Amino acid sequence: MAGKKGMITIDSELCKGCYLCIAACPYGLIEIFDELNQFGYYPAHFTGGNDKNRECTGCATCALVCPDVAIEVYRE
C-alpha cells in the first residue's frame, strides 16, 4: 500500500533564500537553486524526490517554516 504522497511548489520570486525549509524537510527534498531570482537571492528548489525512500509526504513542515509564504503543498 502506498503511503501518503505529496509535492510542493516554491515561488522562486517570493523566496528570500533563508533556507529554513531546507533544514526543515525531513527527507532533504529541498535544495538551493543555482540561478538568482529577480531580487538577487538563490531560491530554494524542490528536488521532486524520484528516490522511493525520499518521497514528499505532504507534511507541510517546509511551508509552515517559510517566513515568505513561498511554498504551496499538494497532497494526493
Ligand code: SF4
Ligand atoms: S523557507 Fe521560504 S523563503 Fe526561506 S528558502 Fe525556503 S522557500 Fe525560500
Ligand code: SF4
Ligand atoms: S511537505 Fe514535508 S516532505 Fe514535502 S518537501 Fe515539505 S517538508 Fe519535505
